[in-house]
Amino acid sequence: MPQILQATGLSHSYGAFQALAPADLTLTAGEISVLEGPNGSGKSTLMLCLAGLMRPTEGTVRIEGYDLYADEPEAKRRLAFMPDVPRFYAEMTAWEHLRFLALAHDAGEGFESRAEQLLKEFGLWEARNLLPHLYSRGMSLKLGLLFALIRPFKVLLLDEPTSALDAATSRMFVARLAALRGQGAAILLSTHDPDLKSGLADRVFFLEHGRLSVA
Amino acid sequence: MDPVWTLFSRRTFAQLAYWLSVLGYNLRDRTRTNRFYFVYFCIFWLIWITAVFALLGASSANFVRSLQVASPSALAVLIGVFSIVVWSWIQLWQATGRSPFVFSEEDAYLLCQTPVSRRKVGLAWFLQSWIGNALPFAAGAIVISFTLVELTLQHGVDYAHLISYLSTSLRALAIVLPLQMAFQAFSWGIGALRLRRSWRSGAWLLGWLRPAVFVLGLILLVGIFLPGLRAVIMTLLSFPLEAAFAGSMTPVGWLIRAALDLAYLGAGLLFLILCSDKIHMGRAAQETQLHAAVQLARGSWNFSLADILEHRQRLGTTHAPSRLPARPGVWMLIWKDAIQSLRSLRAGQALGWIFVFGLGLEIFLLSNFPVQMVMGALWTIALGGLTTERLRTDLARWWLLRSLPLRANDLLIAELGLSCGLGVLLGWLALAVSGKPPLLGAFAAVLVPILVAISALAAAHDILSHSKTRNLMSPSIAEENVARQNIEGVIRALLSGAVPMGMMCWSLTHPAQIGWALAAVPLALMIMIFNLRTVGLAYRWME
Numbered sequence: 001m002p003q004i005l006q007a008t009g010l011s012h013s014y015g016a017f018q019a020l021a022p023a024d025l026t027l028t029a030g031e032i033s034v035l036e037g038p039n040g041s042g043k044s045t046l047m048l049c050l051a052g053l054m055r056p057t058e059g060t061v062r063i064e065g066y067d068l069y070a071d072e073p074e075a076k077r078r079l080a081f082m083p084d085v086p087r088f089y090a091e092m093t094a095w096e097h098l099r100f101l102a103l104a105h106d107a108g109e110g111f112e113s114r115a116e117q118l119l120k121e122f123g124l125w126e127a128r129n130l131l132p133h134l135y136s137r138g139m140s141l142k143l144g145l146l147f148a149l150i151r152p153f154k155v156l157l158l159d160e161p162t163s164a165l166d167a168a169t170s171r172m173f174v175a176r177l178a179a180l181r182g183q184g185a186a187i188l189l190s191t192h193d194p195d196l197k198s199g200l201a202d203r204v205f206f207l208e209h210g211r212l213s214v215a
Numbered sequence: 216m217d218p219v220w221t222l223f224s225r226r227t228f229a230q231l232a233y234w235l236s237v238l239g240y241n242l243r244d245r246t247r248t249n250r251f252y253f254v255y256f257c258i259f260w261l262i263w264i265t266a267v268f269a270l271l272g273a274s275s276a277n278f279v280r281s282l283q284v285a286s287p288s289a290l291a292v293l294i295g296v297f298s299i300v301v302w303s304w305i306q307l308w309q310a311t312g313r314s315p316f317v318f319s320e321e322d323a324y325l326l327c328q329t330p331v332s333r334r335k336v337g338l339a340w341f342l343q344s345w346i347g348n349a350l351p352f353a354a355g356a357i358v359i360s361f362t363l364v365e366l367t368l369q370h371g372v373d374y375a376h377l378i379s380y381l382s383t384s385l386r387a388l389a390i391v392l393p394l395q396m397a398f399q400a401f402s403w404g405i406g407a408l409r410l411r412r413s414w415r416s417g418a419w420l421l422g423w424l425r426p427a428v429f430v431l432g433l434i435l436l437v438g439i440f441l442p443g444l445r446a447v448i449m450t451l452l453s454f455p456l457e458a459a460f461a462g463s464m465t466p467v468g469w470l471i472r473a474a475l476d477l478a479y480l481g482a483g484l485l486f487l488i489l490c491s492d493k494i495h496m497g498r499a500a501q502e503t504q505l506h507a508a509v510q511l512a513r514g515s516w517n518f519s520l521a522d523i524l525e526h527r528q529r530l531g532t533t534h535a536p537s538r539l540p541a542r543p544g545v546w547m548l549i550w551k552d553a554i555q556s557l558r559s560l561r562a563g564q565a566l567g568w569i570f571v572f573g574l575g576l577e578i579f580l581l582s583n584f585p586v587q588m589v590m591g592a593l594w595t596i597a598l599g600g601l602t603t604e605r606l607r608t609d610l611a612r613w614w615l616l617r618s619l620p621l622r623a624n625d626l627l628i629a630e631l632g633l634s635c636g637l638g639v640l641l642g643w644l645a646l647a648v649s650g651k652p653p654l655l656g657a658f659a660a661v662l663v664p665i666l667v668a669i670s671a672l673a674a675a676h677d678i679l680s681h682s683k684t685r686n687l688m689s690p691s692i693a694e695e696n697v698a699r700q701n702i703e704g705v706i707r708a709l710l711s712g713a714v715p716m717g718m719m720c721w722s723l724t725h726p727a728q729i730g731w732a733l734a735a736v737p738l739a740l741m742i743m744i745f746n747l748r749t750v751g752l753a754y755r756w757m758e
Contacts, residue, residue: 014685044688053617054684055756069755076620083614083688090527090608091558092551095536104547104619129533147615 001028004078004186005050005155010059012045019045022058023212025205027155027186032177032200035190036215037207043190044084046207047159050188051081063155077105080153084160086144088132094119094143095128098150107151118146123169137164145173156180156187162196174199219331223339227346233514268354269380272361279362287366291359291460295391296452298355303398304432310406311425314499316340319507323500337491338484341403345396352395356387359460367462390459390473393480394452400483407490410499455479530558545621548629552605556633564601568641571597575645579659579723587720588713595712596705598667599674602634603700606675610697613687623751631671638667655722658732662719665739669711672746677704679753711746715739 005027012020020042027033037043048054050061052068052075061068066075088097095115102111119125122142127135132143141164148156162170177187177200191197197204204215216224232242240256241249284290309315316337318327326336360383368376409424438444458464458472505528512521541550574594581587609616609630619626642663646656681698700708718735722728 048684048688051614051618053614053688055758072755073620073622076618079618081614081618086614087612088615089551089555089612090523091530091555093534093536096534096554099536099541100547100551101615103541103543103550104545104621106543106620108541108543129535131527131530131532131534133527134532 001030004029004064006062007050008060010049010056012049013057019210021210025212027188029184029186030181031202032181032187033203033205034197034201035188035205035207041207042210043207044159047157047190051157052076078154080148081157082144082148082161084163086140090133093129094124094132098146101147102150105151115150118149122146138166141165154186156185159190161189162193217335219335219339223343226343268357268361271358272365275358275362276365279366287363288460288462291363292453292456295456296449299395299398299452300435303402304435306399306402307405307428310402311409311428314410314502315403315406316499317503317507318500320504323504327496327500333494334488334492337407337487337494341400341487345399348399349392349395352391353388356391357384360384360387363460387459390455390476393476394455397479397483400487404486404490407487407494410494412493412495526559545625545629549632552633567601568637571601571638572641572645575642576648579646579649579651582724584720584724588717591716591720592709595670595708598638598670599700599708602631602638602671603674603678605634606630607678607697610682610687613684623754624747627750627754631675635667635671639664642667652726655726655729655732659719661736662715662739665743666712666716668743669746670708672750673708673711674700674704676746676750676753677701677707679750679757683758711742
């Protein structure tokens with residue numbers, strides 16, 4: 001299977017504090033990798049660097065050969081990320097958010113039917129015209145995940161995706177991830193959930209004191 | 216002790232302790248030295264407050280003298296009547312739209328679910344709110360009293376007049392505060408009536424409360440022009456208020472007026488107590504939780520949080536999908552900006568843009584070069600703040616913004632585009648109104664968009680260079696973590712815009728030297744491109 005994401009010598013420091021020691025990491029198509037580690041070990045920093053939201057102090061990230069910073073639009077077209085606490089525009093409804101993201105990624109074709117199907121699948125159809133600040137944490141996580149699913153991607157990065165999901169949604173979520181793996185997506189999950197790890201992980205990365213290792 | 220009064224006393228004490236600590240006294244410190252300090256604290260503030268009121272009284276006395284009013288005490292009564300009528304009507308209008316009893320989220324869970332006496336809750340919440348509402352009336356009554364005393368003095372103020380100042384103020388407070396309390400109690404009573412649980416016989420009445428208050432407002436407005444109606448309104452209120460401000464009055468006359476004042480208060484409180492026996496506290500909590508959070512944020516000087524909460528309150532809960540036409544790619548940022556702008560439109564924003572227009576007008580109309588430059592500096596600063604508002608709110612959703620597959624410069628241009636467009640239109644409008652000669656006007660018209668862009672980009676650079684990804688992704692309120700334009704940004708904006716702005720202003724004041732405006736265009740363009748490049752780098756290299 002081809003390597004979709006390649007991070008080389010990736011490190012990040014907050015001033016004198018090194019949150020992430022230089023690390024190499026690859027994500028392969030059709031594989032789910034789990035990132036685990038204690039609180040404060042640098043998981044979120046690594047995820048933010050891989051997602052292109054935080055500039056690493058050193059190192060490069062390539063997605064299908066495109067450098068995440070030098071060829072940003074091309075790399076980000078292939079990359080989807082959901083943080084542990086997704087934030088939304090206060091003035092736009094869930095439906096409008098989905099439309100905005102789909103069209104911004106040039107994935108407007110068949111948007112309406114795709115959005116309807118996803119919203120129904122995740123139980124958000126009735127709340128599609130609700131402003132998202134009224135969403136519960138679980139609903140926010142589901143909507144955050146839909147932002148990734150509404151458009152095509154090759155790499156999916158998820159930070160604590162099941163922390164506020166109910167049991168039924170968690171099961172549906174696991175099935176979704178397994179299906180995405182089957183479709184050839186490279187997925188990296190940062191999680192403390194042992195069930196998620198045992199049920200899905202093809203590979204496990206362990207991060208402690210900013211040092212990455214393969215478990 | 217009763218739980219409602221326990222809560223009331225704790226909250227009042229906490230509020231008192233907070234304000235005393237703001238003024239410099241720690242109420243919770245029980246040491247002996249702190250008690251001595253309390254004496255000093257009281258004397259200091261008493262003298263300070265008296266001095267401030269004497270100053271205000273002296274200024275307003277001079278103003279009244281300049282108006283050559285025949286009877287200042289009649290004017291004082293009129294001001295009192297007007298203030299109470301307008302304020303009461305506003306209170307009444309608010310009480311018929313939303314519960315006057317404001318319950319926080321904690322109250323909603325801990326108090327509103329319990330079978331405590333609704334009447335006690337009604338009265339306790341009323342008293343708590345009254346303290347804050349009464350303060351401006353108390354201050355107003357004291358200023359008017361000081362003014363009236365000042366007007367009777369022929370040879371300035373001395374210590375002997377202090378007693379006169381204090382006694383007149385106390386007399387006014389003794390009348391004004393119960394009257395204001397009575398009217399607030401009446402408004403809250405109406406609010407309590409609206410919140411009554413299972414009031415079947417009077418349910419039809421509730422739907423008419425708000426229209427009735429609206430009609431009452433119209434009657435009061437019309438009353439200004441109808442002497443008969445005005446006399447009725449005036450008599451009902453001016454009679455007791457004469458006891459507060461009228462100069463010469465017999466003790467019996469004063470007592471009769473004071474008794475009427477107290478009768479109003481008694482009636483108001485009785486009405487409130489009777490109406491609040493069955494208030495639906497759950498419904499009241501539902502209506503006011505967000506309002507309570509806003510009050511708390513304002514009370515702790517967190518105005519940006521209060522603005523965010525108020526913004527959410529105004530937005531409501533749902534919206535039908537926008538019908539604005541959308542195009543894929545970077546255009547979606549304009550589409551998003553248009554939806555956000557349309558849904559968050561408010562008068563306060565318009566004031567900012569009117570200010571920018573006014574400054575633009577002054578730049579083009581004035582013929583004094585230094586003053587023009589000062590106006591230009593203010594225009595640059597004001598524009599920088601207004602044009603980057605959208606960028607700031609979007610930075611609070613960093614994970615969405617930065618995930619878009621767009622080039623940094625395209626994204627930044629789209630982020631600043633709409634507001635810069637408005638700035639340019641206002642600049643052109645100001646230029647058109649000023650009626651400059653065609654050639655000079657044409658150069659200025661070319662320079663306006665470039666200067667707008669320079670200001671916006673300088674402010675954006677400052678915001679971006681002070682923002683940190685870690686803060687933008689923090690789980691607390693996102694907007695709170697976005698940097699604002701600070702002094703560095705202001706200096707940068709002024710330095711970027713000063714030379715081309717100066718060259719334009721010089722040409723405007725010296726039309727013969729139009730070459731300066733011509734030379735300003737390429738220079739401004741170069742600065743704009745430099746600013747765009749640095750903003751792009753700040754965005755892409757954000758740590």
